[in-house]
Amino acid sequence: xxxxxxTPGCNDAGNGRIIASVVGGTAxxxxxxxxxxxxxxxxxTILENVPSGAYTFTVTDxxxxxxxxxxxxxxxxxxxxxxxxxxxxxxxxNGASDGVLRVQTRGGVAPYTYTWNTGQTGSQVTGLxxxxxxxxxxxxxxxxxxxxxxxxxxxxxxxxxxxIITLCPGQTYQVxxxxxxxxxxxxxxxxxxxxDREAVISEAGSYALTATTFKGCTVTASTEVIVSSDxxxxxxxxxxxxxxxxxxSAIELAFPAPENIAWKVSGTDExxxxxxxxxxxxxxxxxxxxGLYTVxxxxxxxxxxxxxxxxxxxxxxxxxxxGGRQQLGYQDKNEIAHALIYPNPTSGAFKVHVKLKKxxxxxxxxxxxxxxxxxxxxxxxxxxxxxxVFNLKDLTYGVYFAVIxxxxxxxxxxxxxx
Numbered sequence: 001x002x003x004x005x006x007t008p009g010c011n012d013a014g015n016g017r018i019i020a021s022v023v024g025g026t027a028x029x030x031x032x033x034x035x036x037x038x039x040x041x042x043x044x045t046i047l048e049n050v051p052s053g054a055y056t057f058t059v060t061d062x063x064x065x066x067x068x069x070x071x072x073x074x075x076x077x078x079x080x081x082x083x084x085x086x087x088x089x090x091x092x093x094n095g096a097s098d099g100v101l102r103v104q105t106r107g108g109v110a111p112y113t114y115t116w117n118t119g120q121t122g123s124q125v126t127g128l129x130x131x132x133x134x135x136x137x138x139x140x141x142x143x144x145x146x147x148x149x150x151x152x153x154x155x156x157x158x159x160x161x162x163x164i165i166t167l168c169p170g171q172t173y174q175v176x177x178x179x180x181x182x183x184x185x186x187x188x189x190x191x192x193x194x195x196d197r198e199a200v201i202s203e204a205g206s207y208a209l210t211a212t213t214f215k216g217c218t219v220t221a222s223t224e225v226i227v228s229s230d231x232x233x234x235x236x237x238x239x240x241x242x243x244x245x246x247x248x249s250a251i252e253l254a255f256p257a258p259e260n261i262a263w264k265v266s267g268t269d270e271x272x273x274x275x276x277x278x279x280x281x282x283x284x285x286x287x288x289x290x291g292l293y294t295v296x297x298x299x300x301x302x303x304x305x306x307x308x309x310x311x312x313x314x315x316x317x318x319x320x321x322x323g324g325r326q327q328l329g330y331q332d333k334n335e336i337a338h339a340l341i342y343p344n345p346t347s348g349a350f351k352v353h354v355k356l357k358k359x360x361x362x363x364x365x366x367x368x369x370x371x372x373x374x375x376x377x378x379x380x381x382x383x384x385x386x387x388x389v390f391n392l393k394d395l396t397y398g399v400y401f402a403v404i405x406x407x408x409x410x411x412x413x414x415x416x417x418x
Contacts, residue, residue, distance in 0.1 A: 001059065001067060008052055010143035011078035011107070017048040018055060018071050025061035032058045051075075079108035079145040081137050088149075091130055093217030094156040099128035101135075101149055108139030157213050161223040162397030165201065166231040166256055168304030172202040173225070176347065176418050181213035201225055232258060232304035236297045237401075237412065242314050244287055250295050251412045252281040254306070255399045257345075258299035266294040281414045287314040335360070335409040341402055345416035348395045352402050352413070355385040364388045365403045366415075375400075 001022055008016040022029055022045070033042040034056045041047070047055060052075035060066040087102040102124040105112050116125050117134040125133065130153035138144045157180050165173050175198050177184075186193040188205045201207065204227040211219045237251040252261055263283040265272055272293065275284035287293065291314055298307045338355040352364045361381035365374035375395075380386040395417045402413045 001057075001069060003057075003069070003071060005071060005073060007073050007076060009076070009141045011076050012051065013076075013143075014049055014051045016050045016052060016073040017046070018050075018057070018073070019047075020045045020057050020059070022059050025059075025065055026063050028062055030060045032060075034058070076143075077107040079105060079137065079139060079143055081105050081135065081145050081147045083149055087124065090152045090154060091128070092154070092215050093213075094154050095129075096154075096217070097127055097129040099130065099151040100124065100126050101128060101133055101151070103135055103137075103147070103149075105137050105139075105145070108137075108143050108145075109141050111140060113138045157217060157219045158393070159209070159211055159219040159221045161207075161209065161221045163223065165223055165225045165397065167202065167204075167225060167227045168231045168302040169227055169229060170202075170302035171227075171231075171259075171304070172200050174198055174200050175209075176345075178347075180219065181211055181215075181217075183212040185210045203227065229304055231256065232299055232301050232306045234258075234297050234299040234306040234308040236295075236308060236310070238295055238310045238312060240310075240312055242287060242312060243318050244290055244314060244316055246287065246314075247275070248285045248287065248312065249412060250283040250285065250297070250310075251401060251414060252283075252297055252299070253399050253401065253414065254297070254299040256301070257399065257416050259301040260299070262298045264296040264298070267291070282412070290314050290316045335406050336362075336404060336411045339404050339411050339413055341413050341415050345418040347418060348390075348392045350390055350415070352388040352390070352404070353385070354388070354404055356406060357384070359384045360406055362386055363405050365405075366390060366392065366400060367403060368398065368400050374403075 001020060004019040006017040008014065031043050031045055032040060033047045035041055035053060052073045054070055054072050056068060056070045058066055058068045081103050084102040084104050087100065089100050091097060091099040104123065114121055114123050115136045118125060128151055130151050132148055132150050134146060134148045136144055136146050159180060167173055177197055179197060184195055184197045186199050187208045193207065204225050206224055208222045209220065213219060233255050235253040235255065237253060239248060242248050250263065254261065261279060261281065265274060265285055271289045273286045275286065276282060293312050293314060294309055295312060296307060296309045335357050336354065337357045340353045342351055344350065354362050356362060359382065361379060363377060363379040365377035367374055376390060376392055378388045398417055400415045400417055402415060404411045404413065
C-alpha cells in the first residue's frame with residue numbers, strides 16, 4: 001500500500017488530502033477511513049477536504065484479508081501579524097495626519113502582501129490621522145490574517161488669550177503665557193508686532209498669536225484690545241446692615257484691576273475706625289455708633305478714574321439688623337487667623353491657604369462679581385490649617401474672589417485672573 005499526502009494549505013484549514021494506492025491481495029477491495037471520534041468518514045481511496053490530524057485507512061480484499069495504516073496530516077504554522085512599535089507613532093499634533101503604522105509577519109509562507117483599509121499596500125503606511133486601521137496579510141499560499149490597530153489623537157496644546165482686553169490710555173497689559181515652544185509670532189491688525197512670548201500691549205487693535213510647540217505643532221489665539229478713558233469700572237462688595245462693634249469688610253472688585261484705590265467712610269474717628277492700610281483692596285471698618293454711613297471707593301489707572309458709593313445702616317442691637325449680619329462680607333469674630341491666595345494674579349491654577357485659630361471646618365468657594373453662584377467650592381475639617389487646590393482652566397480675564405467660611409466667620413479674598 002502506498003499513499004500520497006497533502007497537508008492543509010493554511011493553519012486550521014480543511015483542505016488536506018490523502019490518496020491511497022493498493023496492490024496485492026485479491027480484488028475487489030473495500031476501503032474505510034477513520035478519525036478519532038469520527039469513524040467511517042470515507043469509503044474511497046481518496047480522503048480529501050479534511051483538516052490536520054491522524055487518519056486510519058483500512059483495506060480488505062475479497063478473501064477477508066485486511067491491512068490498516070495510520071497517516072498524520074500536520075497543521076501548518078499559523079500566520080501572525082504584530083505592530084513594530086519602534087517604527088509606529090501617533091499623529092504629532094492634534095488634528096494632524098502624520099501618523100505611522102508598521103507591522104511584521106511570522107509564520108505562513110513568504111513572500112507576504114499587505115492590504116490596508118486606506119488602500120495603501122506594504123508593511124508600513126504613513127500620513128495617518130487618529131483612528132482605527134485594518135491590515136490584511138496574505139502569504140504565498142493564499143493564507144490570510146487580519147488585524148486592526150489604533151492611532152490616538154494628541155491632546156490639543158492650550159493657548160488662550162482674553163477675548164477682549166480693556167485698557168486705559170497709557171496703561172499696558174503684559175501677556176502671561178505658559179512656555180509651550182520655541183517660537184512665537186504676534187501680529188497687530190495683520191502686521192508683525194513681536195516675537196516675545198510675553199508681549200507687552202498698550203495700543204488698541206486686533207492681536208493674533210501663532211506659536212510653534214516643542215513638537216512642531218502650530219497653535220493660534222487672538223484678542224481684541226480696546227483703549228478707552230471709560231475703561232475702569234469701580235465696584236466693591238459691602239453688606240447693607242450691621243451692628244455696633246461689628247467688623248465690616250468692603251471688598252474692592254474694580255475691573256480691570258486698578259493701579260490705585262482709595263477708601264472713604266463717612267463719619268468721624270469717634271463714629272468708626274478704619275483697620276486696613278491705605279490702598280489695600282479690603283477695607284475693614286468697626287462702627288461705634290448707630291446710623292447711616294456711606295462707603296466710597298475711588299479707583300484709578302493711568303488717566304482712567306471711577307468712583308462708587310454704597311450705604312450701610314448700623315444698628316445698636318443684632319435684632320434691629322434683621323439678618324444683614326449674615327450677608328457676604330460680614331466679619332463676626334476672628335476665627336480665621338490667616339488666609340492667602342497664591343499665585344495671584346493667576347491663570348486659573350491656584351491655592352488658597354487658610355489658618356484657623358483653633359481646629360475646625362473651613363470651606364472655600366470661588367465666585368465672580370457677576371453672580372453669587374459659586375464656580376467651585378471645597379470643604380475640609382479636622383485641622384487648624386488647610387491648603388485648598390483649585391484648577392479652573394475656563395476662567396476668563398477679570399476679577400474673582402474666594403469666600404472663606406468657618407463657623408461664625410467669613411473672609412473674602414480678591415483674585416485676578418490674567
